Every structure is written in structure tokens, then in C-alpha cells.
Amino acid sequence: MTLTVLYFAWFRERIGVPKEEVETKATTVAELIDDLRARDDRHAAAFADLEGIKVAVNQKVQPFDASLAGAQEVAFFPPMTGG
Amino acid sequence: MTLTVLYFAWFRERIGVPKEEVETKATTVAELIDDLRARDDRHAAAFADLEGIKVAVNQKVQPFDASLAGAQEVAFFPPMTGG
Amino acid sequence: MPVRVQSEDFDLGREVTLLRAGITDAGALATFSGLVRDDGGLQAMELEHYPGMTEAALAELEAAAVTRWSLQAALIIHRHGRLNPGDQIMMVATLAPHRHAAFEAAEFLMDALKSRAPFWKKEHFATGEARWVAARDEDEDALTRWGER
Amino acid sequence: MPVRVQSEDFDLGREVTLLRAGITDAGALATFSGLVRDDGGLQAMELEHYPGMTEAALAELEAAAVTRWSLQAALIIHRHGRLNPGDQIMMVATLAPHRHAAFEAAEFLMDALKSRAPFWKKEHFATGEARWVAARDEDEDALTRWGER
Numbered sequence: 001m002t003l004t005v006l007y008f009a010w011f012r013e014r015i016g017v018p019k020e021e022v023e024t025k026a027t028t029v030a031e032l033i034d035d036l037r038a039r040d041d042r043h044a045a046a047f048a049d050l051e052g053i054k055v056a057v058n059q060k061v062q063p064f065d066a067s068l069a070g071a072q073e074v075a076f077f078p079p080m081t082g083g
Numbered sequence: 084m085t086l087t088v089l090y091f092a093w094f095r096e097r098i099g100v101p102k103e104e105v106e107t108k109a110t111t112v113a114e115l116i117d118d119l120r121a122r123d124d125r126h127a128a129a130f131a132d133l134e135g136i137k138v139a140v141n142q143k144v145q146p147f148d149a150s151l152a153g154a155q156e157v158a159f160f161p162p163m164t165g166g
Numbered sequence: 167m168p169v170r171v172q173s174e175d176f177d178l179g180r181e182v183t184l185l186r187a188g189i190t191d192a193g194a195l196a197t198f199s200g201l202v203r204d205d206g207g208l209q210a211m212e213l214e215h216y217p218g219m220t221e222a223a224l225a226e227l228e229a230a231a232v233t234r235w236s237l238q239a240a241l242i243i244h245r246h247g248r249l250n251p252g253d254q255i256m257m258v259a260t261l262a263p264h265r266h267a268a269f270e271a272a273e274f275l276m277d278a279l280k281s282r283a284p285f286w287k288k289e290h291f292a293t294g295e296a297r298w299v300a301a302r303d304e305d306e307d308a309l310t311r312w313g314e315r
Numbered sequence: 316m317p318v319r320v321q322s323e324d325f326d327l328g329r330e331v332t333l334l335r336a337g338i339t340d341a342g343a344l345a346t347f348s349g350l351v352r353d354d355g356g357l358q359a360m361e362l363e364h365y366p367g368m369t370e371a372a373l374a375e376l377e378a379a380a381v382t383r384w385s386l387q388a389a390l391i392i393h394r395h396g397r398l399n400p401g402d403q404i405m406m407v408a409t410l411a412p413h414r415h416a417a418f419e420a421a422e423f424l425m426d427a428l429k430s431r432a433p434f435w436k437k438e439h440f441a442t443g444e445a446r447w448v449a450a451r452d453e454d455e456d457a458l459t460r461w462g463e464r
Contacts, residue, residue, distance in 0.1 A: 009435035010447045059368035079450030082434030083349055092214055092286035093298045142219035162301030165285030166200055179328010190401040193352035203342035252339040273418055
């Protein structure tokens with residue numbers, strides 16, 4: 001399947017792009033992260049430590065073991081600092 | 084001494100006037116109230132029960148046994164309902 | 167002027183703009199406005215106050231809030247006279263470095279105003295009846311949160 | 316529209332006037348505004364957000380507050396983009412029958428916004444340095460007051 005993967009804030013700066021289309025067979029977020037780590041050194045470094053990173057699937061925050069069934073958009077970002 | 088005595092809200096309506104000058108030898112609020120009760124039936128009725136009435140001496144809320152030393156203005160009123 | 171007692175209406179947005187003017191080290195602004203609530207048949211709300219004592223009481227509360235919560239600024243406006251349903255009765259505004267201070271100070275001012283500022287409300291109904299609003303024990307109790315009696 | 320995400324500034328007074336329009340059974344209006352605080356050398360605050368998710372998250376919070384506190388109306392406006400010291404970042408407003416509901420709902424919205432709305436702040440200093448604002452544990456902890464995690 002093809003997923004739109006988004007990055008925000010300092011995590012976006014580490015990855016180097018705000019958005020990419022990813023062709024993957026991953027069925028969970030954790031499997032998707034394995035795929036992304038394999039892309040290049042920058043991705044590998046950014047995803048080396050998941051501490052302090054959050055993930056949203058179809059715009060809802062989810063745990064890393066969440067299923068990707070029905071997923072179209074996955075986003076990775078640091079804890080929010082709005083308000 | 085001559086005191087300016089003020090009344091507010093429903094207590095003012097019971098007394099019938101918002102303000103009066105009172106010549107008194109009272110040294111405490113309680114003594115002043117005795118003097119006021121003696122003025123006429125309306126005052127006597129209004130001051131019959133002090134439950135639910137507050138007093139301010141020189142614009143500061145005080146207990147009924149407060150001294151009138153230095154007092155120029157004494158006000159009687161129900162509990163406040165501002166805000 | 168951090169405290170005003172007036173019969174005229176006020177403009178919340180304008181008051182807040184004036185309060186903030188020249189202050190850039192505040193991160194949080196809280197406001198509260200009390201409105202004449204029409205809960206069935208209310209025609210007018212009459213607000214009586216004690217001129218002189220009112221201004222002094224409000225100034226004291228304002229100063230206490232500024233000191234206790236290290237506010238950059240605070241404002242209290244309270245109207246008197248005859249008001250209609252939907253009218254603004256009063257407002258407070260607090261300007262602080264952080265949000266908890268701004269909120270707490272505004273709540274303190276409101277709790278304190280209810281039972282420390284010499285205002286009395288009389289409700290006039292469409293039926294012709296009129297009734298002085300009774301003080302509520304919970305308003306007095308609310309002050310205990312702030313260590314006040 | 317009870318929720319707006321925009322780069323333009325907003326007018327607190329005007330927003331509150333619109334929110335109140337036609338409502339006479341509200342007795343209490345609370346507002347909170349977050350401001351860019353210049354605590355030494357801050358030149359600009361950059362606000363990044365997640366378009367789409369932001370609007371959905373804010374709408375969800377607004378609806379939750381209206382239901383939980385029986386509000387007559389609520390409003391959330393949050394800006395994104397580059398802001399200067401003293402600028403307004405966001406505002407919430409809550410219109411309720413009584414003051415405790417208005418205050419609590421506004422505080423809930425602020426606590427929830429801090430860690431549930433996908434915004435990220437970057438501070439730019441006069442020195443040329445830039446720094447992403449770190450989330451604070453106390454912001455996450457603040458949500459436990461409302462039974463949220």
C-alpha cells in the first residue's frame with residue numbers, strides 16, 4: 001500500500017523533508033518504522049530512538065503497535081507545545 | 084458626636100431613607116443601634132433582628148461590638164451580591 | 167486606572183488592549199465578564215452600591231491579586247444602575263507571565279468581589295414583581311479557597 | 316464557527332461580541348489569551364501545525380467542553396506562522412450560565428490544547444539562535460485534573 005508520511009517540528013528537520021509517499025507492506029506502525037529506518041542514514045538516525053516521538057494514524061494519536069489497517073496518512077512528531 | 088448613617092438595599096427600603104445625620108453618645112456600633120431603635124417604629128422594626136445585616140464603620144466592615152472611636156460614617160446593609 | 171465603578175457600559179476588547187499596552191513580558195491574559203442573565207421573565211437588574219467604599223474595596227482586591235500572583239496588570243470594572251438582560255455587569259482582567267497565575271487571580275477576584283464589594287442586586291420581573299438577590303452561602307464559602315474569610 | 320486556525324491576528328473584543336450575539340441566558344463569560352512573551356532576547360515565535368488534524372482536535376475539545384459544562388457557546392482560535400513578542404497566539408472563550416462553569420471550561424480547554432492540539436513552537440532569538448520549545452511534564456500532568464490522559 002502507499003502511505004503519506006508526514007513529519008513535524010524538530011523531527012521534520014531531522015528527516016529533512018516534511019512529507020513523503022511510502023510504498024510499504026507494513027501492517028503496524030512499528031513495522032512501518034522498520035521500513036523507514038532502512039531508507040537512508042538520515043531516517044535511520046531520526047528513528048534510532050523513539051523516546052519523545054509520537055505518531056498519528058489518519059490524524060489520531062496512536063501507540064507504536066497500532067495497526068495500519070485503513071491507514072492513509074501517518075505522521076511523526078515531538079510532543080505538542082500549543083496554547 | 085454627629086455620625087452620618089447610611090442604609091443600602093432592602094435594609095434602606097425598611098428604614099425608608101438612604102441616609103441620616105445622627106447625634107449620639109454611643110461608643111460602639113451596638114450602642115448606636117440601641118439609639119437608632121429608639122428613633123421610631125420603623126427603625127425599631129428594621130433593627131429588631133440583626134441576623135443577616137452587616138455594618139461598616141468608615142467604609143470598613145466591622146463586627147457589631149466595634150468601637151466608634153474616630154467614626155464619621157456608619158453603614159448598615161445586607162450581605163453583598165456583586166459580581 | 168485599574169479599578170472603575172460606572173453606570174456606562176464598557177468595551178471588553180478596548181479595555182484589554184489598553185491594559186496590555188506596552189507590556190511584552192506577559193504570556194497570559196484571563197478575563198471574566200458577568201452578564202445579566204435572563205432566566206425567565208427578568209425585565210431589568212438594578213445595581214445599588216456604596217460610593218466611596220466600593221472604589222476602596224475594589225482597589226484593595228486588585229492590589230492583593232497583583233501582589234499575590236505577580237501580575238503585570240489587573241483591571242476591575244463594575245457597573246451600577248439599571249441594566250437589561252444580556253448587558254455586561256462587570257469585568258475583571260489579569261495579565262500574568264503564565265496561565266495558571268492569570269486564571270487563579272481572575273477567579274480570586276470574582277470570588278472576592280461577590281462578598282467583599284458593596285453591591286446589591288435587585289431583579290425586576292415582567293410581572294411587576296421585584297426581588298433583592300439573596301447572598302449565597304457558596305459565595306462566602308468560595309473565599310475559603312483563598313485563605314480569606 | 317467555534318474553532319479557527321489562522322495565521323492572521325484576531326480581535327478579542329469582536330470575537331466575544333460575535334460569540335454572545337443573541338444569547339441572553341448566559342451569566343458568565345471567561346476568556347483566555349496566550350501571548351508571545353518576551354523573556355529576554357526573543358525575536359520571533361514560529362508556530363508549526365498539522366493542517367487537518369489541528370482543526371479536528373480543536374473541534375473535539377470544543378465539543379467536549381460544551382457538553383461537559385453545559386456551555387451556551389465556546390470558541391477556540393489558534394494562530395500559526397511567525398509571531399512577534401506581544402502578539403496574540405491563541406484565545407479561548409466560554410459562555411455559561413454561571414462563573415464556575417465558564418472558568419473551569421476555559422481552563423480545561425487550555426490544559427487540553429497544550430498537549431492535544433498539534434502545534435509546535437520554535438523560538439528565534441536576537442542572537443540568531445533558534446530552539447524548539449520542549450513540552451513540559453506539568454502540561455501533561457495538568458490533564459489528569461480533568462480525568463484525561
